Amino acid sequence: MQKDKMIYEGKGKKMWSVLGEPDLLIAEFKDDLTAFDATKRGNESGKGALNNKISTEIFKLLMNAGIKTDMLQSISDTEQVVKKCEIIPLEVIVRNIATGSLTKRLGISEGKILPFALVEFCYKDDALHDPIINDEHAILLNASTQEDLNYIKDQARKINEILKPFFASKGLNLVDFKIEFGRDKDGQIILADEISPDSCRFWDIKTGQKMDKDIFRQDINGGSIKVAYEEVLKRILG
Numbered sequence: 522m523q524k525d526k527m528i529y530e531g532k533g534k535k536m537w538s539v540l541g542e543p544d545l546l547i548a549e550f551k552d553d554l555t556a557f558d559a560t561k562r563g564n565e566s567g568k569g570a571l572n573n574k575i576s577t578e579i580f581k582l583l584m585n586a587g588i589k590t591d592m593l594q595s596i597s598d599t600e601q602v603v604k605k606c607e608i609i610p611l612e613v614i615v616r617n618i619a620t621g622s623l624t625k626r627l628g629i630s631e632g633k634i635l636p637f638a639l640v641e642f643c644y645k646d647d648a649l650h651d652p653i654i655n656d657e658h659a660i661l662l663n664a665s666t667q668e669d670l671n672y673i674k675d676q677a678r679k680i681n682e683i684l685k686p687f688f689a690s691k692g693l694n695l696v697d698f699k700i701e702f703g704r705d706k707d708g709q710i711i712l713a714d715e716i717s718p719d720s721c722r723f724w725d726i727k728t729g730q731k732m733d734k735d736i737f738r739q740d741i742n743g744g745s746i747k748v749a750y751e752e753v754l755k756r757i758l759g
């Protein structure tokens with residue numbers, strides 16, 4: 522499997538075409554960290570490898586439970602081969618516990634356990650700062666159809682129902698997470714991108730300690746995420 526051209530560079534990953542394989546891409550996980558609309562930037566050696574390993578394990582778990590994803594296989598510490606798909610320009614956020622933008626936006630108390638898993642959509646557009654939108658906005662923006670939004674919400678809730686007890690068994694509360702979906706060449710909607718401590722919030726069940734990118738966002742432990750991400754990987758594998 523040989524990398525050809527870099528076709529896209531995002532905040533956390535570079536995407537490469539693959540020589541002679543038009544339906545595949547290689548995702549290369551970067552060590553860069555960004556927060557607050559990329560106004561805060563950092564870099565920690567080894568972060569890309571940790572996220573590649575963590576995301577690979579989580580996607581494997583989801584695929585074993587019947588969720589369709591773009592992931593094919595990890596090919597190095599920082600790289601995985603994925604099925605090429607057209608990313609749907611929505612960030613799908615699932616919340617179990619109130620924190621972050623939800624508490625700021627609606628005044629819900631920090632740490633409140635939500636009575637049901639809340640699914641939100643943000644429109645992926647850097648220039649607009651990824652605004653929160655509802656179903657009708659998504660349809661108006663041609664981001665999706667109502668039928669596809671219903672499927673995406675259903676998949677997001679299923680993913681939460683698989684991941685919440687899994688992480689609880691590892692001593693971690695899955696507070697919230699962001700996922701993305703794409704359409705493969707047959708038009709099937711599949712889970713894409715990554716699921717890692719960059720895109721989830723994990724709180725230690727016993728101590729409440731934050732084990733995710735909030736460490737960087739909030740400068741906890743000098744903003745260094747490595748020990749926490751290593752602990753998340755250790756618990757996932759343990």
Ligand code: 5GP
Pocket residue numbers: 612614620621622623651697698699719720721722734
């Ligand atoms: P919030 O809306 O509270 O800032 O974030 C909710 C959840 O979605 C958190 O787990 C957060 O890490 C994730 N999230 C929201 N926006 C982004 C984003 O642009 N990139 C990544 N990687 N995660 C995000």
